[in-house]
Amino acid sequence: xxxxxxxxxxxxxxxxxxxxxxxxxxxxxxxxxxxxxxxxxxxxxxxxxxxxxxxxxxxxxxxxxxxxxxxxxxxxxxxxxxxxxx
Numbered sequence: 021x022x023x024x025x026x027x028x029x030x031x032x033x034x035x036x037x038x039x040x041x042x043x044x045x046x047x048x049x050x051x052x053x054x055x056x057x058x059x060x061x062x063x064x065x066x067x068x069x070x071x072x073x074x075x076x077x078x079x080x081x082x083x084x085x086x087x088x089x090x091x092x093x094x095x096x097x098x099x100x101x102x103x104x105x106x
Contacts, residue, residue, distance in 0.1 A: 035069040
């Protein structure tokens with residue numbers, strides 16, 4: 021599950037519900053504009069929660085980049101970054 025959502029660990033924080041994993045994944049995989057629009061529609065308490073989820077994703081990506089390995093999945097997600105055609 022951590023690899024699917026690209027989290028270094030399962031975030032355990034106030035507001036986290038395992039049954040909402042699909043909702044979290046959709047939010048994390050959306051564009052910055054879509055995330056901003058979504059955050060305008062939720063309660064301020066939830067904004068902080070979703071920002072923490074986003075920070076968890078960023079922690080994962082930083083650790084992944086520092087590992088020095090380029091997983092096929094990363095190349096597929098960002099072919100322009102790695103100069104590959106998928």
